[in-house]
Amino acid sequence: MISRSLGPEFGGAVGLCFYLGTTFAGAMYILGTIEILLAYIFPPMAIFKAEDASGEAAAMLNNMRVYGTCVLTCMATVVFVGVKYVNKFALVFLGCVILSILAIYAGVIKSAFDPPSFPICLLGNRTLSRHGFDLCTKVVVEGNETVGSKLWELFCTSRFLNATCDEYFTMNNVTEIEGIPGAASGLIQENLWSSYLTKGVIVEKRGLDMTSYFTLLVGIYFPSVTGIMAGSNRSGDLRDAQKSIPTGTILAIATTSAVYISSVVLFGACIEGVVLRDKFGEAVNGNLVVGTLAWPSPWVIVIGSFFSTCGAGLQSLTGAPRLLQAISRDGIVPFLRVFGHGKANGEPTWALLLTACICEIGILIASLDEVAPILSMFFLMCYMFVNLACAVQTLLRTPNWRPRFRYYHWTLSFLGMSLCLALMFICSWYYALVAMLIAGLIYKYIEYRGAEKEWGDGIRGLSLSAARYALLRLEEGPPHTKNWRPQLLVLVRVDQEQNVVHPQLLSFTSQLKAGKGLTIVASVLEGTFLDNHPQAQRAEESIRRLMEAEKVKGFCQVVISSNLRDGMSHLIQSSGLGGLQHNTVLVGWPRSWRQKEDHQTWRNFIG
Known part of the structure; x- marks a missing residue:
């Protein structure tokens, strides 16, 4: 999901x-x-x-x-x-x-x-562990003599009443209460509110147990x-x-x-x-x-x-x-x-x-x-x-x-x-x-x-909405001089196998990446759309692979036109979107423009 x-x-x-x-x-x-x-x-x-x-x-x-x-x-x-x-x-x-x-x-x-019998032994207001004693009392009568109970022996030096005992044991009484007094006892009012203590609070000679906090x-x-x-x-x-x-x-x-x-x-x-x-x-x-x-x-x-x-x-x-x-x-x-x-x-x-x-x-x-x-x-x-x-x-x-x-x-x-x-x-x-x-x-x-997946997820939808919002904001006016960036339209030529003829153009383009501007790499195929659509797709894949190899971040576009000059003219006029329009065109210098048999090259280059 x-x-x-x-x-x-x-x-x-x-x-x-x-x-x-x-x-x-x-x-x-x-x-x-x-x-x-x-x-x-x-x-x-x-x-x-x-x-x-x-x-x-x-x-x-x-x-x-x-x-x-x-x-x-x-x-x-x-x-x-x-x-x-x-x-x-x-x-x-x-x-x-x-x-x-x-x-x-x-x-x-x-x-x-009919509440169950569930006795609890208290010393003051603290519960006592039942290990080591059975009777919840300080003293017991053995014969005609009153002596300390087993609980007494846990806190005192001997069973005799004149023994030295723990101060807290001496100052507090031992009581036995029912741990489960029942639903009719009215305990709900006493237990309704919390009684959490903060770290460092002393509870009758003993620091608060740090393992028992709310979180x-x-x-x-x-x-x-x-x-x-x-x-x-x-x-x-x-x-x-x-x-x-x-x-x-x-x-x-x-x-x-x-x-x-x-x-x-x-x-x-x-x-x-x-x-x-x-x-x-x-x-x-x-x-x-x-x-x-x-x-x-x-x-x-x-x-x-x-x-x-x-x-x-x-x-x-x-x-x-x-x-x-x-x-x-x-x-x-x-x-x-x-x-x-x-x-x-x-x-x-x-x-x-x-x-x-x-x-x-x-x-x-x-x-x-x-x-x-x-x-x-x-x-x-x-x-x-x-x-x-x-x-x-x-x-x-x-x-x-x-x-x-x-x-x-x-x-x-x-x-x-x-x-x-x-x-x-x-x-x-x-x-x-x-x-x-x-x-x-x-x-x-x-x-x-990870593998590339296109599931139409919300993050990509959020990116699309953010891009749309930013493009609409850019339509409000021309960019300030401080915000000017070289927005490149790179025109490349592909051969019969749809490979880029002059990859050095993209090598040069990668040197201009510090401008952080838009880069569009485009090419023109001569012919009709119905006949040359597969070639256009292969050309786009070839240009995209070269862009990745040269670490050029941008977009590629291949158009099909009846002649090379009209196709380049369409690219120069329509590339970009909204405020992200190119302001610089990068083309290869024609090598054989002086030769008579290739007299259209210089016209396409200058025109």
Whole structure:
């Protein structure tokens, strides 16, 4: 779509970035699948185990690398077998996701009159990790003696009440609250407004965690809403793409937006703010808060999330190779042409292999928080250029651009483009610069090495409109002396094979290029148009090749006339357009004008 709207350079650059984003999205979904499997479904499957709490993160990353590679291999095999099997799996995965969403809404309703038991231990207004103690109290009674609890031992030098303790522990009380008081608790008023802090603010003896700021959360959350182009990626598999893609895309955006927004509001109405802000789940022993809220069982959420990430990973591995195959078949990137081939039924075999290899890079990174901002940049760049393409086509009033959406206006596209560009730099300015650098390098490569394509794109239409506007402005009056440039009309002669007889004329013309003026290289063929049209085309090609060899930038023109003198007269009178008229004629000096048998040469030259 972008190639046909903005040109092959923009289309190839943005298309490859979108392909990389879709591929890294597959890696992110696979990592999410493995995290759910090892953290919630079957933790004993972990191959690498940490000796202490400090090594748990590294062990988890290694486990995700190993199992992620295995899952990627299985998913790539399913996609290789055929897209029909992916579609069959998709129905099962979609059913699990719908059941999970319904379970959340059922749990919210149930919490209004029967909230689940979900105790949270607080010291002051800070949550405490449940590792190392079971009772949320400072002291316990053992026999007839009051001694410190296991929580006391974590902050004090001994269990005795006269032990030296941490100052914050001494000054604040320990309380236990219900993390999910329910929809009828009135929490919505307390959680309605944000409580973000700036970098450097101290929260009761502890600096603000620099990994939890708004822009990073946007970068991590944004991939969850990047599936709106899934229908376009698989347009070749749809029976009626013109009808299915707009309807399906709008319905998908409306449905998912309603689910996301309502989930945020309902979570704020049911769950304590300190629990929602506990991003690592330490206060709840790593349990799923949403799973505890859901009804009838937390396993509905666990299984639904597992199949949801599996399905999304399969869809990414299905769409990304087809996207690469489409770019390769366009032929705009020479070194990618091999990926345009596939099986007899058109399945992109080689593109799938490359996609799996790139996806493996994301899996080896293993951290969801590191992979998510990368694909956010690529998706935002794609959406930005989609909006730009729509705006350009509308402003140029292209005849074949007829939006079917009744309320469309080009300002909406411009607003969407501006928001995408702003979000790129707000989320991560260095990732945004890297993504733009990659797109820029691909753009220049296609510009210099890519195949020439004429798709009637908007950039060429914009150039045409700009040229028309400039020519009309030049008609307002003669150019000022400061703006005078030598506008050359170079008259050359061609032989019987339509080759230029005196190529030195173009060599001399190339020495005058510092004038930055117009150059028109023209020639005349004697005869009639019907008989000599093929010769005129060959002559134009010959002159154009010579201009490229001599690095002369300009235009070539070949006219057919009954005699040489009239043809040259027509060229001198009519060459150029509007204000871009030649003011200098460059011709070859006649060599044999003194010879009687060639008495017309000097007359043509002087006349």
